[in-house]
Amino acid sequence: MTPAFDLQYSITTWIQESAQELPDFPENFDPVVRPADPRFGDFQANGVLPLAKQLKTNPRQLATALMEKIAAHPSLSEEHFDLTIAGPGFINIRLKPAFLTAWTSAFNDPDRLADGLDHLYRGKTVVMDFSGPNTAKQMHVGHIRSTVIGEAISRLLSFCGAKVVRDNHIGDWGTQFGILLLACKRFGFDFDQDPVTALPALEDLYRQGNQLVEEDPEAKSEARQELVLLQNGDEERLEIWKKINELSQGAFNDLYRRLGVSFDLTLGESHYRDQVAGVCEQLESLKIAEESDGALVVFHPEHPRFNEQPFIIRKSDGASNYATTDLATVAYRCEELGASEIIYVTDGRQQDHFEQLFLTVNKWFAASGKEAPALRHVWFGTILGEGGKAIKTRSGGSVKLRDLIDEGVERARLIVDEKNPDLPDEEKDSIAEAVGIGAIRYADLMQNRTHDYVFSWDKMLSFDGNTAPYLLYAAARIHAIFRKAGLQPGEGEEQGDALQTEEEILLARQLALFPAAVAQVTQDLRPHFLCTYLFELANAFSSFYNANRVMVDNPAEQGRRLMLCSRTLLFLKTGLHLLGIETLEKM
Incomplete structure (x- = not known):
């Protein structure tokens, strides 16, 4: 026989095909094949026990009947496998040396390995949302988890047949730019620097600007006006904003190069600034969102944790937020990128946000008569330093x-x-x-x-x-x-x-x-x-x-x-x- 690379998948298929020849086994029988304890075999099929309970019959008798059919399967041979029954109907499969020799010999290049696993994600377009630093700020130790976990999952899903689109959803829009624009005007900035040295300088510039607005009410008002001009498309402010983002991206790319990380798209929050109003209008017209205390919110009364915690998609002052941008991003990824699945890689503190986002998306798409993508939040814990506290520099700052x-x-x-x-x-x-x-x-x-x-x-x-x-x-x-x-x-x-x-x-x-x-x-x-x-x-x-x-x-x-x-x-x-x-x- 020609060995298949994914033995767990092949054995599952062989058992399912064998089960169809027995009257007691349903068409959708899942044999639950897993790697076994090496003392008993290489793989174990555990699906007979729950079926026997359902049928109120003896699991070992059911397993024996199935094992006899498996042994007679045309893809199997006594020269290749040993089949035994253990406990209440578990079927153990042990690979014999002749089969192991043939299998090991057959898979001798990376392409054959990938071809043997492409059934796992074949036909799916997966958008991976990970890393996501804020422009004008250096990436810190907290970014390492999202970046390396996201890249590893991207590579694995691509290896398994998916069309993976890596999208770096950077933070390149928001109130911090009003302060930065004011600081540029007051203190000046050299935009011709190398990006690696420019980014720390931009951080220092922001600190100067932030101190200024905290100490001077007029400066605070001026920073707000700078932000309004930027949001209204003032060419001079937009040009400075673009330069800040270009320098930031240059510094990010240098780190990504060293880490072996790449992105297909870098569509930050700014990309969706003209789409958020339409999202709010749609959710309101579909009776999914409603006004509450001046804000536009979505309630999820069916959810035990969120029945009194609204998902705010437009603040009471009329401003959009992360929720609005994330909803617009889902729509874009489905309509423009053809996403069948979207995976977000962030720290665990954002679990509630993404759970509410996913609930809202599912209601939105259902009300619009569209199929929602599969949405998954890959969350992670914290990197700790000595003493079990969050890792910091000796001066108490974040580790770059x-x-x-x-x-x-x-x-x-x-x-x-x-x-x-x-x-x-x-x-x-x-x-x-x-x-x-x-x-x-x-x-x-x-x-x-x-x-x-x-x-x-x-x-x-x-x-x-x-x-x-x-x-x-x-x-x-x-x-x-x-x-x-x-x-x-x-x-x-x-x-x-x-x-x-x-x-x-x-x-x-x-x-x-x-x-x-x-x-x-x-x-x-x-x-x-x-x-x-x-x-x-x-x-x-x-x-x-x-x-x-x-x-x-x-x-x-x-x-x-x-x-x-x-x-x-x-x-x-x-x-x-x-x-x-x-x-x-x-x-």
């Missing part, structure tokens, strides 16, 4: 993202200098950049995103445990095996025979779980599942390598072990790339 990245690279360079003092400086710099930035983003991604975590340089730069340096070193070690053999990864495996040793089989079984790990991430949008898988894969390879010499005299034995080395490298590289981390050939 650029400073954090620079420090990570500097710390990694010290490690490179210590471990490989004879490397050329250029190569040391390249390794330090990859390890330092990889360590920061992996330390974030390996956490369950809804948890807070304590930031620790010592832990994230360690070569022991579930860290980027450990995984990068595992990949570099495999490259070294091929260099020493005078081969490229993928070469020398042609004469390999079936897997034999315990460590070979355990490593192949771990490789076969890669699709299930990716599928779990796409279901829950939690990248830490993939991190855990890669760490376990690196451990399985280490056990294999410590117990089995690769370069031996027997061509068949050497061939199968080179094949395992090559596939492990491919899966590590692919998995780390999906997380936004590029591997190194030398460390």
Whole structure:
């Protein structure tokens, strides 16, 4: 048989097809196939027990009948699988060495891996809304979570067949620009600076302007007038506003480049400023929004938490807000981008906002006779410093993202200098950049995103445990095996025979779980599942390598072990790339 890449998906299909030949199984039977405890098998089907309860019949008898049909399935063979029943009707599936050999051998390039998983999101257009810094302000440590989680999910969904549109919904419109315009007029500003140096200077300018309006009522009134002129399209103010945003975007892009993050669109709040009035009119005409205390709001009385907490879409002074802009953004993404799903990546403090937004969108689209997109809020916890408090600089300010990245690279360079003092400086710099930035983003991604975590340089730069340096070193070690053999990864495996040793089989079984790990991430949008898988894969390879010499005299034995080395490298590289981390050939 030709093995399928996503075994969990294939086994599910085989069981469903087998179940249709039995009268007790409904057409929509879900066998609930999951990776199993390794003591019992590689995969386990758990769907018989709930069906037996529903039918009030013996689950083991039902499972036995199903197992007999599965064993006779034309895509299965006794040479490839062992089927057993455990407990109250759980069906265990164990992959045999012959099948594991064929499966591992078959999937030898990234395109084949992606093709084998594109059924997970094929045909969907997903708009990813993440990062979202405010212009005229430096990105700080809080932006790292949204940026790296959003990029990882974007890569994973694209890998699984989705058309992903990355939209950086920056904060480029609002009251702060009245203060900035006033400060530019009072103190002047050099717009010809390099963006990286200009952004801190813009922050200082804003602080000067803010202090001015707090101390001088006339200055406060003037700042409001500057904002009104900007909002009314005054050319002089618009030109300054554009320059501020261009400098800000230049500084953001420099950081995104270093992080390996890219966007298809950067449509900030300003893009929707002419559309918010129409949104309010529609919601009011559809009887979804109503006036309350001078504001336009949407009530959700059916929701236990929001029955007395209105969703304000126009403030009592007539101004729009985040809710109005977000509603206009949903409409644009559906009408102009064809979004079937929109995913927002923000911190957990915005949960209520997005829950109310999603409720409002669903009512709006239903009343308009349109199908609403799937809306998902990928929220995350806080990065903590020592003592369990929010991470800050020694002076108590927010840690700038650029400073954090620079420090990570500097710390990694010290490690490179210590471990490989004879490397050329250029190569040391390249390794330090990859390890330092990889360590920061992996330390974030390996956490369950809804948890807070304590930031620790010592832990994230360690070569022991579930860290980027450990995984990068595992990949570099495999490259070294091929260099020493005078081969490229993928070469020398042609004469390999079936897997034999315990460590070979355990490593192949771990490789076969890669699709299930990716599928779990796409279901829950939690990248830490993939991190855990890669760490376990690196451990399985280490056990294999410590117990089995690769370069031996027997061509068949050497061939199968080179094949395992090559596939492990491919899966590590692919998995780390999906997380936004590029591997190194030398460390």
